[in-house]
Amino acid sequence: MAVNRLTLGSRPDPASSEPVGFRPLYRQVKEVLVDRIARGAWRGGEAIPSEIEIAAELATSQGTVRKALDEMAAENLVVRRQGRGTFVARHDDARILFQFFKLAPDEGEPRFPESRVLRIGLAAADEAAARHLGLAPGTGVVELVRERSLGGRPAVFERIVLPAKPFAPLCDRPVPNNLYDLYATRFGVTIGRARERLKAVAAGPEESASLGVAPGAPLLLVDRIATAIDGRPAEWRISACRTDDLHYLSDLR
Amino acid sequence: MAVNRLTLGSRPDPASSEPVGFRPLYRQVKEVLVDRIARGAWRGGEAIPSEIEIAAELATSQGTVRKALDEMAAENLVVRRQGRGTFVARHDDARILFQFFKLAPDEGEPRFPESRVLRIGLAAADEAAARHLGLAPGTGVVELVRERSLGGRPAVFERIVLPAKPFAPLCDRPVPNNLYDLYATRFGVTIGRARERLKAVAAGPEESASLGVAPGAPLLLVDRIATAIDGRPAEWRISACRTDDLHYLSDLR
DNA sequence: CAGTGGTCTAGACCACATG
DNA sequence: ATGTGGTCTAGACCACTGT
Structure with a gap:
């Protein structure tokens, strides 16, 4: 097995033109x-x-x-x-709840939602999906649409897009509630962080039917790109969330 | 002047019933x-x-x-x-933009917004304001309503509530754009962190007029409690944000 | 040059968990 | 009792900034 050679703290060659500067x-x-x-x-x-x-x-x-x-x-x-x-670190429910699932009831404790898969299958990445995941347009992707409930009531309608490589086998069996744990244990892709962009939008027909709100009712739209610990984008997820008795929690510090 | 006596790392009295445990x-x-x-x-x-x-x-x-x-x-x-x-640390615009102002244009660089004060004055804290700020109901508060613009277009309509002690003098002269810097330099209240709760709502009459959107249009409602570095709640702020060409950025890590 | 924070090391001891 | 991470110290040297 190869030995890990680490350079010392001091620069080995002061005249070197390395642009990296100093690496502790x-x-x-x-x-x-x-x-x-x-x-x-x-x-x-x-x-x-x-x-x-x-x-x-x-x-x-x-x-x-x-x-x-x-x-x-x-x-x-x-x-x-x-x-x-x-x-x-494991992506157990407690960690997801703390780090990645920011939707909480206005009254009462945060809980992990239940999920119901509406559709899952392979598709070709459209322009947006390709851009978000760093793929060439037309590359194979897995597309998953599901509905998530809190306290028995639908709260989130979401669409998830993943590169078919390595996630295609997802289509073959039932997917669990906690996806990030599955990504890590079954596919060796450990999600490290995510960037979410939030907007308020009017509910479309599919969302309003799923969430039981009037068409045009305001929903919180969460557009997430999740990144693996090696820095590569691994998941694109758009979630439409009911916020009548829920809210999205953001800690600024 | 009193000398700062620090206890040592080891417990001075192992049989002591102090509940604090170990304080490094x-x-x-x-x-x-x-x-x-x-x-x-x-x-x-x-x-x-x-x-x-x-x-x-x-x-x-x-x-x-x-x-x-x-x-x-x-x-x-x-x-x-x-x-x-x-x-x-100073609450300069760059820090506010990084830490506290999470609204950014969909295209282009984040910018610090301009502000226009619509109303400012003293009032008695209602039940909600008292609860959020840790005051007794009826205590004096400063109430400030303003409109904030990005790229010359109104983007945020917000109401800010502060304890009259020590913030009452705010009513006497024009308030600057960057409030947190003012809190620190003029009132000795340094904001350290904040907790925001987000919801999607339908625009009311005042918001729709100010932001130039149709009544009932979806807006992002941001309910913030900002806390001073001594841990006390110092500001309650509710902002209604246009998100047609803007978004709220939330980094999960 | 002197002064600052940043890195790296070595060693002692403490708090905590487990056997 | 042993082994783990956590704290505390002391000292050497490096990188960066200003004079």
Whole structure:
């Protein structure tokens, strides 16, 4: 197995014309670890080696490894537990609820929604889908339309577009409620972050039928691009949300 | 002047019934520094003492002070610049745009909006305002209604409610475009974070007139409670936003 | 040049979890 | 008792900024 050679903190060649500037050691350590997680070296929930072991393997100090792991913990890639170890973060319902599902009832606790699939199948990426997912137009994609309910009442009508490679097998069996956990465990695609653009729109016929609101009623439209931890866009999702007794929570800090 | 006594990292009395658990030294250092900023020991943009000076004053190590300052930088309380020093964060337009103003044009760069005040005056807090601001109902509040434009076109119609203490003088002279900077420099209230709840609603008569949209057109309603760095709610703001060629940006990470 | 924050190291000890 | 991450310290050196 190849040894991980890390350049030292000091520049090896001061006259070099590298445009990268200075790359701290702890970022290189982080890069190695993120890459290993992205390649599935450990499963979600599994413990990674201890700081001391990683430090020994990469020939650096425990403090440097710690700084790398602290950054990864801040990005929700990893969970650290004193006395137990460092674990690859899982997309369990609690995390989804905290990080990715921002819709909550006006009164009462946030809950994870139930889902009902309305349509699923393969299609060719139109111009918008191709642009959002970084594909060539016409590339195969999986298209999934579903309805999500909170407290037994339909709340979200959404359309999800994924690259057929590697997600095509999704069409073959029932899809679970929690998709991001499935992406990670079955397809090795770990979603790291997402960017959402929100608009208020008038309900169209399909949305109004699904959500039980009048046509033209105001709905919150959430346009999300979710990105894997290797930085590649992995999912495009448009959700129309009822907000009569729900709201979208955004923390500014 | 009182000396800042910090407890050591080890528990002074293992049999003590203190419910606080363990309070790391660096958090106590942070607490001291946050408190000094909240009390206006340094103005926004001003440099605070160097790590070495703070460490000497509080009789701790540079590394501990650094950890405190790093956390404060992560919370946007402070800006650190290599070679120059550590500065109290200012609510300049760039920061507002990044942290608090999430509305951006669908095409083109985000910009800071212009504002036009429609009404300002003193009032008694109704039940909702009192609850949001942690006041007794009937307490005096400042109420400000304004219209904000992007690219010369009205985009946001908003109502802002503030405690009359200490904000009453706002009514006496023209209010600037950037309110959070004013809160900090003139009233010593530094906004640290905010929680926004979003809904899609139908435009009412006042909103539709101000924003130039049809009555009943869908608008994005943003209900914000902004909190000062000492943790107290300082502002309640409800904004109705046009989203035909704008969107609200939410980064999930 | 001196002074600042940033990185890296090494070691000691603490808090926590598990066996 | 052992091993994990968390805190704290001390010191060396690097990168950056201003004088």
